[in-house]
Amino acid sequence: MNDKPTHVPEPEIANELASGNSALDARDFRNALGTFATGVTIITAMAGDGKPYGLTCNSFASVSLNPPLVLWSLGMYSQGLPIFQNASHFAVNVLGASQQALASIFAKSTIDRFAGVDWKPGLGNAPLLAGSVACFQCRAANRYYGGDHVIFLGAVEAYSYNKQEPLLFASGGYGRFVSANAPPAAGS
Numbered sequence: 001m002n003d004k005p006t007h008v009p010e011p012e013i014a015n016e017l018a019s020g021n022s023a024l025d026a027r028d029f030r031n032a033l034g035t036f037a038t039g040v041t042i043i044t045a046m047a048g049d050g051k052p053y054g055l056t057c058n059s060f061a062s063v064s065l066n067p068p069l070v071l072w073s074l075g076m077y078s079q080g081l082p083i084f085q086n087a088s089h090f091a092v093n094v095l096g097a098s099q100q101a102l103a104s105i106f107a108k109s110t111i112d113r114f115a116g117v118d119w120k121p122g123l124g125n126a127p128l129l130a131g132s133v134a135c136f137q138c139r140a141a142n143r144y145y146g147g148d149h150v151i152f153l154g155a156v157e158a159y160s161y162n163k164q165e166p167l168l169f170a171s172g173g174y175g176r177f178v179s180a181n182a183p184p185a186a187g188s
Contacts (some may be wrong), residue, residue, distance in 0.1 A: 004065070005064070007116055020104075034171045034172055035170065035171065036170070037168050037169065037170035037175070038058040038059075038169050038170070038171075039058065039060065039094055039095075039167070039168060040056065040057075040058055040059075040094075040095045040099075040103050040166075040167040040168065040169050040174070041056070041057050041058065041060045041072070041092050041093055041094050041167050042054045042055065042056055042057070042093045042095065042102065042103070042106045042129060042132075042161075043055055043057045043074075043084070043092055043093075043111050044087065044090065044091045044093060044119075044127040044128075044129070045058075045083055045084055045087035045091070045124070045126050045127075046087065046088040046121070046124065046126055046127070047083045047087075047104070048086055048091075052114050052125075052127040053079070053080055053083045053113075054093075054106050054113055054114070054118065054127060054129075055080055055106055055107070055113075055168055056103045056104075056106040056107035057072050057073075057074070057092075058169050059072050059073040059074075059149075060072045060092055060094075062155065067155060068155070068156035068159075069141065069153060069154065069155060069156065070092060070136055070138060070153075070154050070156060071103065071151055071152060071153050071154065072092065072151075072154075073146070073149040073150065073151045073152065074149060074150050074151060074152065075148060075149055075150075076145075076148050076149060077148075077149045079109065081150065081165050082096060083137035084128060084140070084150075084152060085143070085150070087124065087126070087137065087140055088124045089122070089123045089124025089125075089126045089137065089138060089140060089157075090124075090126050090138055090140060090152065090154060091122050091123075091126035091127060091128055091135055091136065091137050091138065092132050092134075092135065092136040092138065092154070093127075093128065093129040093134075093135050094132055094134035094135070094136075094161075094166060095132060095133065095166065095167040096131060096132065096133040096164045096165060096166060096167055097165040097166065097167050097176050098131070098137055098167075099131060099132070099167055100167055101167060101175045102117070102131075103167060103174065105117075105125060114127070115129075117129065118130035118131070120157070122135070122137045122156055123137040123138075123139070123140070123158060124137075126138075129146055133162055133164045133165070133166050134159065134160065134161035134162075134166075135159060135160050135161070136154070136156050136158075136159045137156070137157055137158040137159065138154025138155060138157065139154065139157055140152065140154060141153045141154055141155040154162040161166075165177065
């Protein structure tokens with residue numbers, strides 16, 4: 001059995017969608033997308049040279065319950081693209097509200113994002129980050145080309161979660177979820 005994705009790239013479709021001929025203002029479109037709050041994840045994989053690799057990502061979404069599938073996307077020109085294209089597995093580490101500093105570290109292009117980070121190897125040696133509120137260990141099932149991104153489809157082979165508060169991202173900043181049903185804070 002081959003664990004490598006088998007999807008053949010469709011560059012002509014990707015080029016058509018990423019033609020840059022859109023009538024939409026790119027900055028304003030990004031601002032509009034920023035009104036949609038997302039969770040914050042760090043996607044991890046083991047590089048071919050045996051070094052862990054990870055990056056902050058908020059394009060994570062569920063696809064299917066049966067079979068269990070998830071997706072995330074990565075820019076075509078990301079330095080980590082070859083690592084994820086060649087990895088048999090990746091992990092989606094959903095960050096907790098107290099992990100904003102970790103999200104910031106993995107969002108930057110630094111030499112060693114894993115310096116001082118507590119992690120253990122998961123399936124395919126994809127790093128599982130300590131303290132995450134959820135972790136989805138995925139076999140790289142397929143990838144698709146869409147505009148200036150590659151969409152990675154993962155078959156979830158294992159997962160874990162706790163009931164801690166997740167970290168959110170909206171309008172260019174990190175935040176927390178406040179339930180409409182939550183009792184008012186003391187002194188309000």
